[in-house]
Amino acid sequence: MLGARGLVVLLAVLALAPLVLPPFFLQLLTEIAIIGLFATSFNLLMGYGGMVSFGHAAYFALGAYAAALLVRKGGVPMLLALPVAPLVAAVGALAFGFFIVRLSHTYFAMLSLAFGQIVYTVIFKWKALTGGDDGLLDVWPPSYLKSPAAYYYFALAVVGLALWALAAIVDSPFGYALKAVRENPRRARYIGVNVRRHQLLAFVISGLFSGLAGGLFAFYNGSVFPDFAYFTKSFEPLVVALLGGVQAFGGPLVGAFAFKVLEWLISRQWPVYWPLFLGSVVILVIVVLPQGFVGLFGRRPWARSAGSS
Amino acid sequence: MDLITQLFPWITNGPLITVQVMSGLSVGMFLFLVSVGMSLIFGVTRIVNLAHGSFYMVGAYLMVSLVEVLPDRPWAFWVALLVAPLGVAALGGVIEVGLLRLIYLRDPLMQLILTFGLILVISTLVLLAWGPDNKSVSRPEALAGSVSIVGQPFPSYYLLVLGLAPVVAVALWLIFYRTRWGMLIRAATVDREMLGALGVNVALLYTQVFVFGSWLAGLGGALAAPTVAVALGMDGDVLTTAFVVVVIGGLGSFAGTFISALLVGLLQSFGILIFPAVSIVLLFAIMAVVLIVRPWGLLGRPEA
Numbered sequence: 370m371l372g373a374r375g376l377v378v379l380l381a382v383l384a385l386a387p388l389v390l391p392p393f394f395l396q397l398l399t400e401i402a403i404i405g406l407f408a409t410s411f412n413l414l415m416g417y418g419g420m421v422s423f424g425h426a427a428y429f430a431l432g433a434y435a436a437a438l439l440v441r442k443g444g445v446p447m448l449l450a451l452p453v454a455p456l457v458a459a460v461g462a463l464a465f466g467f468f469i470v471r472l473s474h475t476y477f478a479m480l481s482l483a484f485g486q487i488v489y490t491v492i493f494k495w496k497a498l499t500g501g502d503d504g505l506l507d508v509w510p511p512s513y514l515k516s517p518a519a520y521y522y523f524a525l526a527v528v529g530l531a532l533w534a535l536a537a538i539v540d541s542p543f544g545y546a547l548k549a550v551r552e553n554p555r556r557a558r559y560i561g562v563n564v565r566r567h568q569l570l571a572f573v574i575s576g577l578f579s580g581l582a583g584g585l586f587a588f589y590n591g592s593v594f595p596d597f598a599y600f601t602k603s604f605e606p607l608v609v610a611l612l613g614g615v616q617a618f619g620g621p622l623v624g625a626f627a628f629k630v631l632e633w634l635i636s637r638q639w640p641v642y643w644p645l646f647l648g649s650v651v652i653l654v655i656v657v658l659p660q661g662f663v664g665l666f667g668r669r670p671w672a673r674s675a676g677s678s
Numbered sequence: 679m680d681l682i683t684q685l686f687p688w689i690t691n692g693p694l695i696t697v698q699v700m701s702g703l704s705v706g707m708f709l710f711l712v713s714v715g716m717s718l719i720f721g722v723t724r725i726v727n728l729a730h731g732s733f734y735m736v737g738a739y740l741m742v743s744l745v746e747v748l749p750d751r752p753w754a755f756w757v758a759l760l761v762a763p764l765g766v767a768a769l770g771g772v773i774e775v776g777l778l779r780l781i782y783l784r785d786p787l788m789q790l791i792l793t794f795g796l797i798l799v800i801s802t803l804v805l806l807a808w809g810p811d812n813k814s815v816s817r818p819e820a821l822a823g824s825v826s827i828v829g830q831p832f833p834s835y836y837l838l839v840l841g842l843a844p845v846v847a848v849a850l851w852l853i854f855y856r857t858r859w860g861m862l863i864r865a866a867t868v869d870r871e872m873l874g875a876l877g878v879n880v881a882l883l884y885t886q887v888f889v890f891g892s893w894l895a896g897l898g899g900a901l902a903a904p905t906v907a908v909a910l911g912m913d914g915d916v917l918t919t920a921f922v923v924v925v926i927g928g929l930g931s932f933a934g935t936f937i938s939a940l941l942v943g944l945l946q947s948f949g950i951l952i953f954p955a956v957s958i959v960l961l962f963a964i965m966a967v968v969l970i971v972r973p974w975g976l977l978g979r980p981e982a
Contacts (some may be wrong), residue, residue, distance in 0.1 A: 421787050468970045475726065475786055479925060480969040486918055487962045494959070601914070604794050611791070641805060648798030655792045656780050 375619065380529050384522075392517040396589075399521045401629045402528040403585045404609060408621035409535055410578030411606035416615035417539060418571045419551030420470070423478040423603050424485020425579055427465070428458040430598035432580025433587040434492060434499060437508040442498075447510050451527075451584045458580020459573050461488070466572035470565055482600055489598035504594035508587050524585050531578055536618055538574060547571050579606075608651055693828040698947050700827065704836040706943020707843030708902055712916055713923040714850065714935045715894030721867040721930025722887040725778060725789045729796035731917025732804075733892050737766045737899025738908045739804055742813040755818040763896035770892025774885050782884070797913060805910055813908040839901060846897075847936055854932055863887060867930050922965045928978020938976060 383402075387395055407429055414420045432454035439450035465484040472480055492499045499505065514520050538544055547567050549557040554564050587593045596602060605628075606621070613624025636643045716730040744758035773796065781789055816822070817835045824831040854860035862883055865873045874880040898916075906912065919942070927938030942961065949960055968975060 423790075468966065472969065472973055475790075476969060476973045478787065478790065479726075479921075480966060480973075482921075483925075483962050483966045483969060487959055487966070490958045490962065599914075600918070601797075604791070607791065642802065644798040645802035648795040648802070651795035652777065652792055652799070655784075655788050655795070656777060 380525065383525060387518040387521060395517040395521040397629060397633060399517070399524045399589055400586075401625050402524050403582050403589060404605070404629060405622040405625035406528045406531055406585070407579055407582035408606040408609040408613070408625050409532060409618070410575045410582065412610045412615055412621045413535060413539070413571055413575045413578075415607070415610060416620070417544065417551065418547050418568060420568060420572070421478050421607070422469075422481040422572075422575075423600065423607075424465075424481035424483070424488075425575070425606055426598050426600070426602035427485040427488035428462050428576035428579035429583035429586070429602070430488060430492060430593075430595075431461045431576075432458040432583030433593045433597050434505070434583075435580070436584035437505045437587045437593040438498070440508055441505050447514070447588060451581075451588070454584025454587075455577045455581040458583065459577035461580075462573045462576020463569070466569050466576065470568040470572055482603070485598065485600055485603055489595060489600070492598055493595040499595070502595060504592050506592045508593060509591050510588045514588075520589060524589065527581070527585060531581055532622075535574075535578060539618060543567070543570070608647065611651070611654060693830045696828050697830040697832055698951065699944065700832060700840070701836065702944035702947030703940060704839045704943070705946055706940035707839050708898060709919060709923050709943055710843055710936055710939035711846060711898035711901065712895055713920040713927070713939055714847075714932065715891035715898075716920055717924045717927065717930055717932070717935045718863070718894075719888055719891040720924070722863055722870075723778070723782065723884050724786060724870075725782075725793065726786075726929070727888075727891070728790060728793040728917060729773070729800060730891075730895050730920060731913040731915070732797050732800040733766050733770060733895035734899035734902070734916045734920075735804060735908075735910075735913040736769060736800065737762050737896030738815075738903040738906075738912065739808050739813070739899075740765045740896070741815055741900040741903040742808070742908050745815050752819055759900050762900040763893045766896025766899070767889045767893035770895075771885065771889045773892075774888040778888065779881065779884070797917075801910060801913060810910065815903040815908065817904040833905075835904060842901070846894075850932065859886075919961070922961055924975075925965050926968045926975055928975025931975060931977040931979075934975055934977030 383398065386398060390398070407425075411422065411425050414422055414425075435457035436447075436450045436454040439445040439453055440447055443450075445453075465481070469477060469480045469484065493501055495501070509515060510520060510523075514523050546557070546562050549560075549562060550564050550567050557567075558564050583597065586597075609624040609628045610621040611624070612627055613622065614620030631646070632643060635646050712730070712734055715733075716727055719725060719727050719730070740762035741758055744762055745754060748754035748757060777792065777796075778789070781792060821835040821838055824833045825837065826832070852860075854864060862873065862878055865878075866880065866883060866887075870880060873883075923939045923942050924935060926942065927934030927936070945961065945964070949958075
């Protein structure tokens, strides 16, 4: 189990990585950090709030496109564009989440998927603004952040701060109220917790940090594509969180590490087989390890709240 | 009125509207074939089968291979159309018995994620088996051309779909409402535990329903093969549209799926005329509105 303190130690170790690792591995670590943030913000909903979104790629993509558009079309410098990414994603999460949190379980998942597909289609179709299928290219950070090591430090610092904020949120009274809502929404309501408002706030916070991850990814990748919002992308944080464990704060980070390293190892040798491998692992984890991977996924948080709303 | 005719010049063009309605209906019929299996599987097993689009894709690819393998005779197409869905049904059976049966009692979201894993596995296997290039199936000779409907050309192959889907719909209705098996299926959608307590072999019923639903998806894919480029990625496209149809109609509702498939078909057909840019967005927007106002769909039942 990786608590907030262990996380800080880990970040310190990561800070020394550029001294020994070649650029390729720094890029891999940068991507792990970004996907880790994405999955951790997703897990605020799934692990702590008991809400499973099937359209979280939408907020990742909103952030990525907001940042990319500001830089490409608005000529805004990256350091000003990046903070806008989470805000745009949060506005999107507020608008969609307002409706999504009114539903429970399967219907919650389905409505979040529907909104996710709306975002995807708008990005895909609105060629004049988003470039449609061709995406937006040439979204690089300024020269002083362009080297793998520089962007690695930058991404690590931003992700570290974001994770610290998320950890603080989880540990706050709000975080505990959210867990109470997950465990038993009816009882939470009886003791005076505004269930919907807590769920919506969690949804917006989760969207906000997903958007930040999207913005960071846009500059890491140097380009953005409609695929960022496609429903298959929405399963990435879900699978990552599932692999690492949804009960611990650091679970999704461990999952992101395992996911990206495996992806690299397998895609390098047999790129075609990666989806086959990922799909098989997901199926195996669910069928063979009902109690979860590496014991972290011990107690399914939403199982307790099933049947009530 | 002038403004309307200016904005939509086709509105006074009766023949165009007729053809548009017919093509919308045939799209709707396709959608019905694919969606009703998904809805049926959900109704009985409570699993939202995200791999349903993958079954449809496998049906189309099997059609490609069968037409290639069979001798170049007029009957080859029809034999392939008969056999391809059976292959998909067999695949569905293997998946139900080998995987889904193990997790019926688990959290519904775990089941959803498992069927998502199936999407990844099946799409890779299809890529390995058939390669990355798009395939095509030529239409049978008798239906290769187009017929003239009120002066407008209309592909005759779509007439087959327009004719076949209602036959399937009527057959399904008869199965659901006039046979013992159909009665068991309807009973299972209402109360599975009670059905089991009454001595019905529910596990067997689940397998049968899943196989039958897979067969329908395969039939949809096999029928669609001559009208589209058979390509990787058709699984996701079909899945999202079928998903919209099933949700709007009401998960597990047979009549709801039929009405909603026709509505969505017409909407796609006219949406392209009226709002070419946003027709797909419109689809998801309607689905979102339905989920917000009536989460259980037009004709579904609210969750107990």
